[in-house]
Amino acid sequence: MAHQNQLKINALTRCCAVYGHPVSHSASPAMHNAAFRHLKLNWVYLAFDVLPQKLNSAISGAQQMKFIGLNLTVPHKIFAFEIVDVIDNSAKNWGAVNTIRFEGKDVAGNWQPLSQFESEMPTELRSNGFNTDADAITSALYEEFKYTPDNTTVLILGAGGAGRVAALKLASCGVKQLYIINRTLSKAVELSDEIRKKYPDVSVKLDYPSGNVDLVINATSLGLKNSDPIPVDLTKFELKKSGFAYDLIYRPSETLFLKTARESGCKTANGLSMLLWQGIKALEIWTQKPAPIEIMRKALIKNIYGNT
């Protein structure tokens, strides 16, 4: 007897996918397929390892096969910005695309998401690029800590892809003071110049704060391995000086950074909530319907941490 949650793949099944290189670690298929089943959508979500130099043809292939949409992960987010046909403001702001929605022209000549076409598929198609990472950061911080950036002071460790988006998003939401620390100083300088240009009211310093901060974020990849050192110089900044500590890393569930922060009295949370919220926002962009948040969270937790 078929289980009620089993995928029934047939000629009408529609596809979504994540493209990455590598991609085998991705928890997105578990999260989105759980949502599709819950929403009774005859859709399937797959993961494909796509070489950066083949990204263009992989995106047009998905478009021609009338995929509903794509997610893009490392290293494709910046390259995709140059490839998609149109760019939503959410992606324009950050210069990176992590979600593509395929769209078709309806009989009235308006572009509609492909999810809105029932049987007769449009012939004129385009790819629309979005970014859901930036909003996911603030949604996650609000969900975890009820934190809103307005008028706060934040220390960001890391100025790579994720650190850059976190810093710019927080600056766009009215943070008063940003402190940015990065191993490679030139990247932090570049980021601070970008913030000062776009958000002149935000004060940016490339040093550890001497006083208290509201929030400290680990946006470095230090912590992915158990042997990694803590990403903060504790002789220059003691974690007890922050109210909240958020680690973008979610595997392991508690990094040395989070453990030390928790033991220092901070409220702590890991990056699973950010991963969840970028997925929620992507699903809503494709379906135009509210996402089943708790179903997606449960699927992610089960996929990443097992049944604990």
Ligand SMILES: NC(=O)c1ccc[n+]([C@@H]2O[C@H](COP(=O)([O-])OP(=O)(O)OC[C@H]3O[C@@H](n4cnc5c(N)ncnc54)[C@H](OP(=O)(O)O)[C@@H]3O)[C@@H](O)[C@H]2O)c1
């Ligand atoms: N939760 C989520 O949804 C989510 C989303 C995106 C990313 N992330 C996580 O966020 C982290 C950063 O990702 P990313 O995309 O920004 O990667 P990235 O662009 O490669 O940036 C890596 C960052 O880590 C720093 N770093 C790496 N090795 C270091 C070391 N040995 N010592 C000091 N700093 C070091 C880099 O400094 P340099 O500039 O000096 O190289 C850079 O700031 C990763 O752990 C990733 O898994 C989570």
